[in-house]
Amino acid sequence: MLMSPMPVTMRKGLMVVLSSPSGAGKSTIARRLLAEEAGFTLSVSATTRAPRPGDVDGKDYFFVDHEEFKRLVSTDALLEHAEVFGNCYGTPRQPVEEALAAGRDVLFDVDWKGSQQLGQSDLNAALVTIFLLPPSIAELERRLHSRAQDSEEVIRGRMAKSLDEISHWAEYQYVLINDDLEFCYSQVRTIINAERQRRERQPALQHHVATLNSEFGARFGGK
Numbered sequence: 001m002l003m004s005p006m007p008v009t010m011r012k013g014l015m016v017v018l019s020s021p022s023g024a025g026k027s028t029i030a031r032r033l034l035a036e037e038a039g040f041t042l043s044v045s046a047t048t049r050a051p052r053p054g055d056v057d058g059k060d061y062f063f064v065d066h067e068e069f070k071r072l073v074s075t076d077a078l079l080e081h082a083e084v085f086g087n088c089y090g091t092p093r094q095p096v097e098e099a100l101a102a103g104r105d106v107l108f109d110v111d112w113k114g115s116q117q118l119g120q121s122d123l124n125a126a127l128v129t130i131f132l133l134p135p136s137i138a139e140l141e142r143r144l145h146s147r148a149q150d151s152e153e154v155i156r157g158r159m160a161k162s163l164d165e166i167s168h169w170a171e172y173q174y175v176l177i178n179d180d181l182e183f184c185y186s187q188v189r190t191i192i193n194a195e196r197q198r199r200e201r202q203p204a205l206q207h208h209v210a211t212l213n214s215e216f217g218a219r220f221g222g223k
Contacts, residue, residue: 011196011201012202013102013104014100014192014195016128016130017108018033018107019132019172020133020178021158022162023144023158024140030107042109043106046062047087078091079117079118112171128191129173130174133177
């Protein structure tokens with residue numbers, strides 16, 4: 001007797017971390033991934049900072065007070081969290097779990113500390129970490145100046161922070177040098193597509209192989 005056909009292909013979703021020092025191209029590549037890759041969603045953080053003009057609760061951030069944030073931490077409702085300049089930020093667990101279960105990929109905009117915490121979570125099997133390096137420090141500084149968004153003081157601060165961020169490059173699964181944006185973007189997409197095809201992320205394959213064995217037995221006999 002033939003087994004039923006394989007159900008609609010359902011793979012497990014990915015947690016994709018994209019990190020880099022400021023100016024190395026992370027934001028540009030992240031925006032393109034979200035716009036061009038089907039099934040991608042951006043992880044929305046919970047924060048204790050006050051909403052800014054134009055912020056939408058549940059879209060830009062989940063805005064909570066300090067007591068609620070403490071409760072989320074104590075109940076393991078956050079996959080990672082950190083305090084930055086007196087405000088707390090963290091990744092709610094439930095939306096990520098729901099996305100992964102539905103076969104959707106989640107993009108995380110976190111630094112090496114957040115990446116470490118995600119790697120220590122019980123969802124680490126879904127984790128894919130990518131770090132972007134600049135081709136040179138001079139080019140990194142040039143890119144920060146070319147954006148014309150920050151003062152010289154802010155740029156100096158970003159450059160100083162870059163040294164610490166780059167020192168953690170070896171903690172990532174994939175490391176790319178972004179000396180050509182289009183090529184780097186294509187490399188990121190290649191990594192993601194390959195990770196999507198890994199056997200352990202495609203539970204329907206087991207059913208398909210069982211169906212093939214059943215069909216073989218029906219056509220040619222055997223045990």
